Amino acid sequence: MTVPSRPGSDQFTLWNGPTGRTWVEHQAMIDALFAPFEALLVDAAVAVAPRAVLDVGCGAGSTTLAVARRLGAGAHYTGIDISDPMMVAAHDHAARQRLPVRFIRADAQSYEFVPAEFDMIISRFGVMFFDDPIRAFANLRHAAQSRAALRFIAWRSPEENPFMTTAERAAAPLVPTMPARVPDAPGQFGFADGRRVRHILEQAGWTSIDIRPMDVACVMPATALTPYLTHMGPLGAILRDTDPATQAGIIQTVRAAFDRYVDGTQIRFTSACWMVAATAP
């Protein structure tokens, strides 16, 4: 199902443009890197034993599909995402895995869900991008049954996640157009402030809010480092429009800044996140 999702908004443009396509292209690398977070949400789903699960900002659907594989035919599974390229990939993965998962290409903050359809709402890094997060979480609450469980994972601050910001910091002296991270703005670190997340959920009508810091060990093959730093995040977006000679100089500088994360054939780092739990009233 497809509904209009506010073409013109920054996040719509981002996730339907090169950023969305880059995520699809590098989905295998991203899924391997984020596998520990997927496992945490699958475990949370097993504990809740829901009948109808919604995955918000589901991207190419790996978490939605992992929950569906684990819980099986006793429940219904839906993913919602604003990005057309991500939804095409999600449909494709579901078809190949023969999993009956429904994907909706729409803006989760305004989509007219069937009221009280879901008894569990999950997200792996998919809820920090709303222009109006209170409206978004109120909309999700309307989609939730009474006592439904909300469980999502979001990044803590850039300072607590130095791996995630190494590329932009190392490249900044060479790239005058490197955008600054704006606290609380929609984006990767939009939910860095746990007190703000609590305020958003309270204002949106969620109860029993529990926001727990979580440090998660992440690992990826050293061979994935250059593709990672040249395609993901703000630097990836800038390199797409940079001439090859300038690109080569930037990549050399930035690659060296990651040396401290190299452990033989692996890259190891710790991710600082929030595991957020809440209940619909």
Ligand SMILES: C[S@@+](CC[C@H](N)C(=O)[O-])C[C@H]1O[C@@H](n2cnc3c(N)ncnc32)[C@H](O)[C@@H]1O
């Ligand atoms: C960081 S990605 C995470 C994707 C996926 N959950 C994963 O872990 O691979 C964030 C996702 O949120 C989606 N997104 C951003 N704003 C959205 C909105 N307003 N409604 C629905 N999805 C949105 C993006 O299209 C993107 O797929």
